[in-house]
Amino acid sequence: MTPPPFLGQYRLLRKLGEGATSVVYLGLDPFKNRQVAVKIIKSEFLDDPRNGRQNRKQLQNEAALAGKLIHPHIVETYEAVLADEISYIAMEYVSGGTLEQYIHADNLLPLDRVVEVLYQCCRALNYAQYHGVIHRDIKPANLLLDASGVIKISDLGAATRMDIEQTQSNIGSPNYMSPEQVRGESVSHLTDIYSLGVVMYRLLTGHSPYSPKNLAHLYQQIMQETPPPPTLLRKDLPLPLERIVLRALQKDPVQRYPSWRDFGNELAALGHFEQGDLEVNESEKFNILRSLQFFEDFSDIELWEVLRIGEWQKQPEKTVLMRENEMSDAFYILIEGSVSVTRGARLLIALRNGDCCGEMAHIRGQQLPRSATVTANTEITAMKIEPRQLAQLSEACQSHFNQAFLYVLAERLRLSDDRFSKLTS
CATH class of the missing domain: 2.60.120.10 (Jelly Rolls)
Known part of the structure; x- marks a missing residue:
């Protein structure tokens, strides 16, 4: 894929990376004098005979979310364009890489940093839920770090607006999918809580919760097998952290944390963070509306x-x-x-x-x-x-x-x- 030197208002500077569905470039927005990440969607992804319609819906979701989710721990989407010639998403450029570099046993983050970044994720996903959005594809590759080490959650293209009828697709990355996703059941914020639990397990231990022989075996383990206690893999792990991650990984969604606030508050207690945050007002507004007869x-x-x-x-x-x-x-x-x-x-x-x-x-x-x-x-x-x-x-x-x-x-x-x-x- 050879892109033009300009795409919309963005000047493309260099290629940042490529995946199965898109190619990402570093771009410059000359009107606002800022660097942006421009993700050009591959035509074969949008025109796929089997999944093309759903893939286009994902891009439309991204367009609908542009400018709506403004949060310090969410990558801001500036623009999403779905066109016959070329389709692309322009978003905030985050320079520090992803959490993938820290899920290996020889390169783990300090425990206090793990707690901090997971707490930031809880804040962001709590905010997204209050705006009617669940992610459905939480994984280390979608958790970016900026230059100062602050988490930014990306790739809301797979997200579901909770008012959209289709909520039973098992979109997600296999290693991080919840049991209900594997079964093709309806998803909710509890699905994302499970997926973040898998991320947490890997950040703490450097290992996956499961050791499958193939994809079918992985799905069987996700649905039926209890992961090994993290302290078996890392002896110095505090028991409160083990308790938190194992609760997030419960097979039954009802047994997980009921809300991001509950999950985040337990992490906050360990990390001594302030529990009151930017999302309180949205929750209060919801409760007020719920109390009105109208x-x-x-x-x-x-x-x-x-x-x-x-x-x-x-x-x-x-x-x-x-x-x-x-x-x-x-x-x-x-x-x-x-x-x-x-x-x-x-x-x-x-x-x-x-x-x-x-x-x-x-x-x-x-x-x-x-x-x-x-x-x-x-x-x-x-x-x-x-x-x-x-x-x-x-x-x-x-x-x-x-x-x-x-x-x-x-x-x-x-x-x-x-x-x-x-x-x-």
């Missing part, structure tokens, strides 16, 4: 979808969210505080936590002059959603929004009837 019928996966598209706003008292006769089609979910809905000088209704406003424009399917003014009575927290963002959600999630709006309209009609009855009685 989202009562939404699944957890659908709530993560909503969090990805919603713009979380804090506004002071007397802020006008929407004004009568103003053209707009956004709607708001009130998270905390109170607003007044007025027409002219007349108060129509007061709304509080869990109520929505502005939904009529969405129901009518077009921008309309606002029929009322919505003003904050107190400091408020609200989530703003625009129709174009709503269209990005899965059909099931959109359907639940429509059902919730119908419930809101029915309830407001009931309140209006009650008020009218009292006036005429």
Whole structure:
């Protein structure tokens, strides 16, 4: 594959490496004056008669994630292009190599560094899960080190957005696949926890948890055999580390750590890291949405979808969210505080936590002059959603929004009837 000197806006400087599916070049983005890694996808990967469609879907996933996962321990994807002539992904360039160099018995990292890099992985994968993404191909080759030794997780092309229907593919590298991946079952963040457990085992011992004769034997061992305790392979290994890695490697997903936070907190306790981190706010937001009646019928996966598209706003008292006769089609979910809905000088209704406003424009399917003014009575927290963002959600999630709006309209009609009855009685 001979690439052109320029690919999009990127000038290609030199080849960094090549794999079965792609060739990676060091590039320069002259507009932002930064080095980038440009992965050119091989045409035979995308046009494969058996898996080409799925492979293209992976690249589309990468394009959808571009610019969305911004985290200090995730390789940032700048751009992904799927075209007839040439397809490529431009991403953050990470110069320090991968963890593959440290999974051999003669070149192991110090134990405190192992704990540190695994904790960083837990933080990043926790963040990705809160954005509805599971990786499905955690392995040392996808765990990069920058010049200062900080972990960056790469290759989210194999990742699954949790709202995409296809979740039963066994994408993954055989040595790091979980039992449920081998069986072709549905995958979740617990699958990634298992795979990171395999990485941890290798970083601690310099050996794989399994010693197969062939691929079929490997799959059998993954599903049925318990790995040797790491202390048999490394006598100086602290027992708490052995306990952590063996829990991550449990065959039954229910027996593994239930969350990245649980996994990370145990590592943090050993490494004396701060347990509070950048992902707390996302978890808190999820819990708040879960408590609101508006989202009562939404699944957890659908709530993560909503969090990805919603713009979380804090506004002071007397802020006008929407004004009568103003053209707009956004709607708001009130998270905390109170607003007044007025027409002219007349108060129509007061709304509080869990109520929505502005939904009529969405129901009518077009921008309309606002029929009322919505003003904050107190400091408020609200989530703003625009129709174009709503269209990005899965059909099931959109359907639940429509059902919730119908419930809101029915309830407001009931309140209006009650008020009218009292006036005429």
